Amino acid sequence: MAIPNLSALGVLVADDSNQMRRLLTAMLNAIGIFNVETAPDGREAFERIKMRRPDILITDADMGQIGGMELVRSVRRNQDTTGPYLPIIMVTGHAEQSWVEDARDAGVNEFLAKPISAAALYGRVCEVILNPRPFVRSGEYIGPDRRRRDSRSYQGPKRRRDDASVTSFDDGEIQIQDKRS
Amino acid sequence: MHAKNSPEAIRVINASLAGQSEIGEEMETVEHQPNHLLLKIPNPEALQGGPDPVILMRLEAAIAKERKAYLGEMSKDVGRLIEALRRGARPGELWPIAHELRCMAGTYAYPFLSQVAQVLCALIKKHQTSSALPGEEAEVFAHALQRAKGHKGPMEPKEEAVIQGLRKIALQRSARSF
Numbered sequence: 101m102a103i104p105n106l107s108a109l110g111v112l113v114a115d116d117s118n119q120m121r122r123l124l125t126a127m128l129n130a131i132g133i134f135n136v137e138t139a140p141d142g143r144e145a146f147e148r149i150k151m152r153r154p155d156i157l158i159t160d161a162d163m164g165q166i167g168g169m170e171l172v173r174s175v176r177r178n179q180d181t182t183g184p185y186l187p188i189i190m191v192t193g194h195a196e197q198s199w200v201e202d203a204r205d206a207g208v209n210e211f212l213a214k215p216i217s218a219a220a221l222y223g224r225v226c227e228v229i230l231n232p233r234p235f236v237r238s239g240e241y242i243g244p245d246r247r248r249r250d251s252r253s254y255q256g257p258k259r260r261r262d263d264a265s266v267t268s269f270d271d272g273e274i275q276i277q278d279k280r281s
Numbered sequence: 282m283h284a285k286n287s288p289e290a291i292r293v294i295n296a297s298l299a300g301q302s303e304i305g306e307e308m309e310t311v312e313h314q315p316n317h318l319l320l321k322i323p324n325p326e327a328l329q330g331g332p333d334p335v336i337l338m339r340l341e342a343a344i345a346k347e348r349k350a351y352l353g354e355m356s357k358d359v360g361r362l363i364e365a366l367r368r369g370a371r372p373g374e375l376w377p378i379a380h381e382l383r384c385m386a387g388t389y390a391y392p393f394l395s396q397v398a399q400v401l402c403a404l405i406k407k408h409q410t411s412s413a414l415p416g417e418e419a420e421v422f423a424h425a426l427q428r429a430k431g432h433k434g435p436m437e438p439k440e441e442a443v444i445q446g447l448r449k450i451a452l453q454r455s456a457r458s459f
Contacts, residue, residue, distance in 0.1 A: 103335055104327035109318065119354060119385050123347045130339040155318055162380075185314050193384040193402075215387030215395065218340030222332045229318045230328055238309040245311065 103132070106225075110135040112154040114145035114171060115191070116163040120214075124158060124191070127221055142166025146174055149182045156228060161192035161199060168192070169206045176207040176242040184242060185235055187228035191216060207243025209233070348389040358382050359394070359430045363423045369413040372405045379405065393440045394429040397422070397447065404451040418450055 111133050113124045121138040128136045137152060139145035143166045145159065157175070161168040168190055175182045190203045193214040203211050209232075210224040233244040319325050327333070332340075362378045379401045387395035401422050404414070413419070425443055432440065 102324055102327035103333050104325070105323050108321040117381055117384070119347075119351055119381070122350075123344070123385075123388065126343040126347050127340055130343040131336055155321065187318065193380060214384040215389075217388075218337055218344060219332060222336065222340065226328045226332075229316075229322065230325070232314065232316050232318070235312040235314055236309045237312070241309070 106132040107134060109133050109156065110137070110152065110154045111156045111158060112137050112139065112145060112148055112152065113158045114139045114142060114163065114168065115160040116140055117160070120160065120191075123216075124221075127216075127218065128158075128225075130218075131222055131225065133225075142168060142171035142174075145171055146182070149175060149186065153183060154186070156225065157186055157188045159188065159190055161190050161194060161203060169202060172203070172206040172208055172243075187232065189224045189228065204246055205241065207241070209244050344388070351385060351389055355382070355386060355389070355391070355394075356430065359426050362398075363426050366414065366419040366423045366426075369416070369419065371413055375414075376402065376405050391429070391433055393432040393436050393444075394426070396436070396444045397425045397429045400444065400447040400451055404454060407451070407454075418454065421450060422447065 111128055113121055113128070113136060115121045115124065115138070118140075121140070125136045125138060128134075137148055137154065139148050141163045142159075145157070146166065148154075149157065157171075159168040159171055163171075166174070172188055172190070175186055175188065176184050178184070187209045188207070189210045189212055190208045191212045191214060192199060192203075200211055209228050212220055212224050236243065236245050322328070358378055358381060362375065362382065365374055365378065379398045383395050383398035383402055386392075386398060414422070425447055428443070429440070436444070
């Protein structure tokens with residue numbers, strides 16, 4: 101096996117725990133990412149994103165001032181200043197389903213529950229590099245596609261502009277066709 | 282499905298053209314962005330197939346080094362939490378210390394301490410009031426923290442039993458509420 105060369109990547113770590121910032125920085129260094137900046141809260145993280153344009157954001161969910169969820173929403177919605185496509189890995193001690201769903205709906209790419217392991221962090225970094233999901237915009241949501249599974253067998257109503265853009269009048273009924281099927 | 286040229290059919294088509302779904306929600310637009318990150322990596326194929334053992338070794342070494350540096354901090358945090366519990370501190374003061382311990386102790390292979398802190402966090406979270414934990418319950422958690430402080434590595438049945446006991450206390454407290 102070869103060792104990937106990740107030295108060109110820049111990562112911002114936002115966490116209110118000094119220990120966790122240190123640990124994540126050391127772990128990123130260990131996988132070959134040396135351009136690592138840190139921020140102790142969402143406000144500073146947002147400013148750094150605007151100035152430094154990191155390639156990946158790793159953020160805690162539960163920070164003082166502006167928390168991780170607010171930070172993610174700010175990044176996704178401030179399209180001119182931060183680049184809304186920034187891959188975001190949320191690291192948190194809250195592994196409850198409601199937190200995972202909130203993170204997903206805020207526009208997080210990957211979710212990583214604390215305590216974090218070496219393999220889990222590496223896996224999430226690889227995932228955002230190798231398998232970026234399409235970006236979705238709707239009235240309520242801006243962020244990576246929340247449909248992780250292949251939904252070609254889905255029979256319910258379509259909610260995407262391009263899903264429903266092919267229509268026909270076969271057999272006296274309107275057919276709203278899924279372009280992917 | 283709607284009959285051809287019915288008012289409902291026309292409504293659906295118009296809604297679709299306006300970017301609305303059949304059930305009235307705004308439809309999503311999907312953008313497929315070029316993978317800029319992949320372009321920055323000269324050997325992306327090395328990312329496939331799981332981590333290289335050398336990478337894992339480096340990661341574990343980094344964690345071990347940070348663990349060593351953290352042990353002193355962990356001991357201080359445990360002491361602060363015990364003192365706060367015995368003093369009758371409010372949940373707002375207990376939570377950040379317990380939360381930090383839960384995360385960091387688990388990461389650094391102190392699962393017993395992490396789980397004691399986890400049960401305490403769950404108990405505090407369940408009762409987001411300004412009340413302090415009752416004295417006898419605070420003392421039980423303080424005692425468990427003291428015992429878990431130096432316990433490294435996997436939990437044995439004795440430690441499992443302590444966690445079960447704490448969970449029972451937390452459940453009883455949930456039933457009674459503060």
